[in-house]
Amino acid sequence: MKNDILRHLRYGLGKDAAHSSTYDWRMALSRALRDRMVDHWIPSTQAAYKSKSKRVYYLSMEFLIGRLVEDMASNLGLVDEARAALSDLGQDYDLIVKDEPDAALGNGGLGRLAACFMDSLATLGIPAMGYGIRYEHGLFEQDFVEGQQVERPETWLQQDHIWEFERPEVEYRITFGGHVEHHHDKAHWHPGETVLATAYDTPVIGWKGRWGNTLRLWAAQPVKVFDLASFNRGDYLSASRSEALARTICRVLYPDDTTETGKELRLKQEYFFTSASIQDLIRRFMSDGGDIRNLPDAAAIQLNDTHPAIAGPELIRLLVDDHGLKMDEAMALARRCLGYTNHTLLPEALERWPEWLFGRVLPRHLEIVREIEDDHQRRFPGSPRILEHGNVCMGELAFIMAHKVNGVSALHTELVKQTVFADLHKLHPQRIVNETNGITQRRWLKTCNPALSTLITGQIGDGWITDLDELAKLKPLSGDAQFKDAFMAAKRSNKERLSNWVKAEMGIDIDPAAMFDVQIKRIHEYKRQHMNILETIALWNEMKARPDAGWTPRVKIFGGKAAPGYYVAKEIIHLINDVAATINNDPVTKDLLKVVYPPNYNVTMAEMLIPAADLSEQISTAGKEASGTGNMKFALNGALTIGTLDGANVEIREHVGAENFFLFGLTADEVMERRTHPGYARAAIDASPRMQRIFGQIVEGRFSPQDPSRYHGLVGTFYDSDYFLVTCDFDSYYDTQRRADEAFKNERNWAAMALTNTASMGFFSSDRTIKGYAKDIWHVGPRPDVAEAAE
Numbered sequence: 100m101k102n103d104i105l106r107h108l109r110y111g112l113g114k115d116a117a118h119s120s121t122y123d124w125r126m127a128l129s130r131a132l133r134d135r136m137v138d139h140w141i142p143s144t145q146a147a148y149k150s151k152s153k154r155v156y157y158l159s160m161e162f163l164i165g166r167l168v169e170d171m172a173s174n175l176g177l178v179d180e181a182r183a184a185l186s187d188l189g190q191d192y193d194l195i196v197k198d199e200p201d202a203a204l205g206n207g208g209l210g211r212l213a214a215c216f217m218d219s220l221a222t223l224g225i226p227a228m229g230y231g232i233r234y235e236h237g238l239f240e241q242d243f244v245e246g247q248q249v250e251r252p253e254t255w256l257q258q259d260h261i262w263e264f265e266r267p268e269v270e271y272r273i274t275f276g277g278h279v280e281h282h283h284d285k286a287h288w289h290p291g292e293t294v295l296a297t298a299y300d301t302p303v304i305g306w307k308g309r310w311g312n313t314l315r316l317w318a319a320q321p322v323k324v325f326d327l328a329s330f331n332r333g334d335y336l337s338a339s340r341s342e343a344l345a346r347t348i349c350r351v352l353y354p355d356d357t358t359e360t361g362k363e364l365r366l367k368q369e370y371f372f373t374s375a376s377i378q379d380l381i382r383r384f385m386s387d388g389g390d391i392r393n394l395p396d397a398a399a400i401q402l403n404d405t406h407p408a409i410a411g412p413e414l415i416r417l418l419v420d421d422h423g424l425k426m427d428e429a430m431a432l433a434r435r436c437l438g439y440t441n442h443t444l445l446p447e448a449l450e451r452w453p454e455w456l457f458g459r460v461l462p463r464h465l466e467i468v469r470e471i472e473d474d475h476q477r478r479f480p481g482s483p484r485i486l487e488h489g490n491v492c493m494g495e496l497a498f499i500m501a502h503k504v505n506g507v508s509a510l511h512t513e514l515v516k517q518t519v520f521a522d523l524h525k526l527h528p529q530r531i532v533n534e535t536n537g538i539t540q541r542r543w544l545k546t547c548n549p550a551l552s553t554l555i556t557g558q559i560g561d562g563w564i565t566d567l568d569e570l571a572k573l574k575p576l577s578g579d580a581q582f583k584d585a586f587m588a589a590k591r592s593n594k595e596r597l598s599n600w601v602k603a604e605m606g607i608d609i610d611p612a613a614m615f616d617v618q619i620k621r622i623h624e625y626k627r628q629h630m631n632i633l634e635t636i637a638l639w640n641e642m643k644a645r646p647d648a649g650w651t652p653r654v655k656i657f658g659g660k661a662a663p664g665y666y667v668a669k670e671i672i673h674l675i676n677d678v679a680a681t682i683n684n685d686p687v688t689k690d691l692l693k694v695v696y697p698p699n700y701n702v703t704m705a706e707m708l709i710p711a712a713d714l715s716e717q718i719s720t721a722g723k724e725a726s727g728t729g730n731m732k733f734a735l736n737g738a739l740t741i742g743t744l745d746g747a748n749v750e751i752r753e754h755v756g757a758e759n760f761f762l763f764g765l766t767a768d769e770v771m772e773r774r775t776h777p778g779y780a781r782a783a784i785d786a787s788p789r790m791q792r793i794f795g796q797i798v799e800g801r802f803s804p805q806d807p808s809r810y811h812g813l814v815g816t817f818y819d820s821d822y823f824l825v826t827c828d829f830d831s832y833y834d835t836q837r838r839a840d841e842a843f844k845n846e847r848n849w850a851a852m853a854l855t856n857t858a859s860m861g862f863f864s865s866d867r868t869i870k871g872y873a874k875d876i877w878h879v880g881p882r883p884d885v886a887e888a889a890e
């Protein structure tokens with residue numbers, strides 16, 4: 100390893116050790132690791148090719164992979180070796196690892212789920228390929244200026260992205276616009292614009308390097324760099340038109356997780372990567388000498404939400420227009436290949452394209468969508484429409500074109516059946532299945548929490564790394580005082596690490612003995628960060644009034660970004676920061692309560708915050724959070740959850756036991772029922788002196804003295820609409836928080852509850868989730884040799 104690092108430093112980077120920067124060392128280390136990855140990757144790829152195994156193709160607009168050095172070193176079992184080699188060279192492994200930018204090619208849970216799935220697929224030895232977009236700029240970087248969010252472009256590609264291999268030879272034409280002609284029953288699409296999709300491959304190596312898959316991200320290139328004739332005429336703008344289109348397509352990840360902006364470009368992005376991926380998988384299949392009619396035996400194509408839902412019409416187009424299949428035959432064949440995962444019930448997040456726009460960008464696909472619609476109406480007269488009120492509804496399209504549709508938690512799947520797809524579910528009662536989300540324990544326990552994972556391995560061995568159910572062996576230890584002390588000591592060391600970081604980065608003193616209460620996720624009204632900050636104000640009021648009443652000291656930690664155009668979410672951020680500034684400067688409560696909101700929450704920050712948490716905030720309005728995956732990461736790392744019966748919280752509570760979970764709030768049914776009562780919010784506020792006081796303080800400008808009316812609008816929405824029922828759940832949330840305070844005082848008992856959480860999380864491994872998809876949807880098995888090795 101040492102020699103390899105030095106060799107890469109010299110010949111890869113042209114540096115000698117004496118004059119190398121941290122960046123140079125990181126690049127050299129990464130290359131040394133990459134060489135070893137390739138040694139696992141190429142044989143896997145060859146084996147999959149030779150055995151003609153069925154492959155999974157996971158199409159996702161987002162892969163939120165974060166940093167890779169440590170992940171790769173860990174899966175290859177090389178962390179100690181890398182650390183020792185660098186230390187011999189006078190370098191600090193930890194510092195080098197921290198130098199890597201966080202690849203943020205995703206918004207939140209959906210993108211992170213895709214990354215966890217890639218890890219599990221490789222660990223389980225399921226031949227698979229992730230397909231996505233190589234955005235030039237990932238999710239924006241967040242900064243706070245006077246408490247308000249400002250967005251700056253993210254620039255992960257400014258440095259060499261060492262993990263990827265450019266594949267200039269893998270190139271597909273992606274066309275847009277123009278018109279379609281029909282001659283002798285055959286369609287001819289004459290497009291108006293063309294770009295080239297070129298591939299960049301990143302190896303994804305599973306645990307112990309037993310198997311390797313590929314994450315293939317597409318970049319757009321102009322068909323010709325520029326039009327020399329136009330250039331010579333002096334028409335510089337039109338000379339570089341195709342270059343501009345190509346660059347725009349992969350320029351940015353859409354940072355909006357509610358509404359769609361830049362509609363046409365977003366549609367082009369979706370089609371761009373979907374078409375490239377479908378062309379690529381067909382080419383792979385054909386190069387093997389296959390009959391296209393057998394494609395479903397070789398390819399399971401999973402659509403991560405509706406963003407790649409154009410895969411249905413695209414596959415049909417290629418089958419009919421290029422391979423000469425009949426339309427109905429092509430539809431049936433495409434359906435056998437496709438599965439669709441739904442991640443949201445929020446109506447504003449369900450994609451719909453105006454038909455005129457869809458037809459202008461993808462005229463041939465609009466014809467095919469009409470054929471799909473006609474076919475479905477013929478077979479199921481009066482069924483829900485794909486084309487409705489002048490829109491192309493991508494949810495309905497994905498549903499109709501998939502042989503299986505899945506929700507991401509038990510509750511969510513039931514709600515999918517009862518609400519968004521109720522009518523389609525009646526017509527296709529076998530189609531919707533549940534695959535409760537999971538997380539990879541290799542990143543979310545092994546790598547991010549060495550203190551705890553070392554303790555666990557010392558106690559029960561390392562089988563949990565590939566079989567998380569093994570953690571159940573820890574359950575009997577919840578009565579073992581010595582082990583509980585060690586468990587809490589690991590937590591304490593993570594809290595100290597975080598406290599030092601908060602002091603260094605934000606200048607705030609926090610006490611590692613206090614309860615660390617963490618809410619990290621995108622800022623959204625349904626996730627109810629505002630309920631959390633209102634509760635913080637209420638607690639502060641009580642603490643100020645009776646500072647000696649034996650309070651449990653708390654540190655409230657927030658993290659998360661708001662979509663740039665989401666006004667209310669940005670007001671919530673502003674309020675949290677204003678409240679933090681007020682509370683953190685109060686001498687009366689300085690040892691009792693702190694509010695910390697570090698800017699630019701990302702995967703790397705999550706890896707530090709989650710191991711240090713005592714309490715995990717999962718407080719969404721019941722029925723709104725499809726699953727959540729942060730909730731799983733916290734419980735796995737020994738935090739207790741305070742939460743509603745929403746998403747996967749329901750299943751987490753079942754697994755860890757009701758007595759080890761702080762439940763509050765209305766259920767999904769009660770939420771729907773309550774909404775039918777006019778004036779429910781006012782009634783709740785009228786009944787709660789505590790809420791009245793807080794709203795009074797905010798409205799008087801207690802937290803924004805320089806601008807007292809700053810939050811009048813926000814407070815007004817609580818009285819007038821409060822669609823997410825903050826007011827209805829507030830008092831029970833407050834009371835439950837006080838129960839958590841009491842529980843935290845009994846350290847041994849808290850330790851038993853926390854340990855039971857960790858020990859009960861086996862079910863939530865993404866390995867289990869992937870096995871579920873493999874069995875219920877893809878009909879693929881792990882390669883027997885890999886499965887055996889894992890035994």
Ligand code: F58
Nearest residue numbers: 206207208209356442724725726727728
């Ligand atoms: C999330 N969705 C769900 N969407 O909110 C969460 O409950 C679930 O655990 C997770 O998916 C994984 O299933 C989500 O992250 C997005 O970020 C979309 C990005 C593109 C625009 C629409 C939202």
